Amino acid sequence: MNKKALFVCIGCLVGGLVIGIFSGAVYATKQFAEALALLKAAELTESGDRAFQAYQHESNSIAIYALMQDVKTLQDAQKLGKNPFYATSTEVQRRLMLDHARLAKLFAEISQTDASTNHIAEALKCAQETGVDSNTVARFSTITNETQLFETLAKFDQKGVP
Numbered sequence: 001m002n003k004k005a006l007f008v009c010i011g012c013l014v015g016g017l018v019i020g021i022f023s024g025a026v027y028a029t030k031q032f033a034e035a036l037a038l039l040k041a042a043e044l045t046e047s048g049d050r051a052f053q054a055y056q057h058e059s060n061s062i063a064i065y066a067l068m069q070d071v072k073t074l075q076d077a078q079k080l081g082k083n084p085f086y087a088t089s090t091e092v093q094r095r096l097m098l099d100h101a102r103l104a105k106l107f108a109e110i111s112q113t114d115a116s117t118n119h120i121a122e123a124l125k126c127a128q129e130t131g132v133d134s135n136t137v138a139r140f141s142t143i144t145n146e147t148q149l150f151e152t153l154a155k156f157d158q159k160g161v162p
Contacts, residue, residue, distance in 0.1 A: 040077065047073040048095060052162035060106050067106070071099050090130050090139060095162070097126035097140060101153040120146050 047070045054066035074096050078089070100123035107116035127140040127149065143149050 040080065044073060044077055048162040051099065052160075055102050055106075056157075060110050064103060064106050067099050067103050071096065071103075074099070093126045093130040094140065097123045097130065097143075097149075098153060098156055098162075100126060101149050105150070105153070120149065123149055 051063075051066040051070035055063045058066070074092050078092055100119045104116045104119035104123060107113075107119060124143065124145075127143040130139045130141075140152065143152055
């Protein structure tokens with residue numbers, strides 16, 4: 001075998017190794033990203049369940065704390081963008097709307113009207129934004145005032161939906 005054939009063989013071997021390593025790295029990165037997305041989905045679900053349980057069964061101060069933590073978790077999820085396993089932007093907006101409505105209700109119960117008013121405004125804003133990213137009519141766009149917001153909240157609370 002001459003030197004030229006030897007260099008071609010070694011070049012092909014090195015090229016194949018480089019392509020294989022690169023392909024493996026891309027695949028591993030994709031799998032890692034999917035695993036992280038699944039963990040984030042689990043975190044969002046757990047946070048929502050914990051906040052809803054506190055809202056239903058704990059004192060106002062504990063419920064407020066749990067709901068505020070859930071709002072932060074949902075806002076962080078919004079910053080991450082699309083999650084293939086869980087939260088469409090519509091789902092995140094719906095949960096944010098309900099969390100803000102629940103916070104408004106709890107703040108009203110403890111006579112903190114400014115905080116209650118702020119959360120009502122945030123809930124109404126979230127209601128208008130549900131479905132906007134998915135090119136559909138906003139699912140809760142008919143909710144335009146406090147009365148409609150609290151009627152919708154009562155329906156979700158009655159069904160036990162976080």
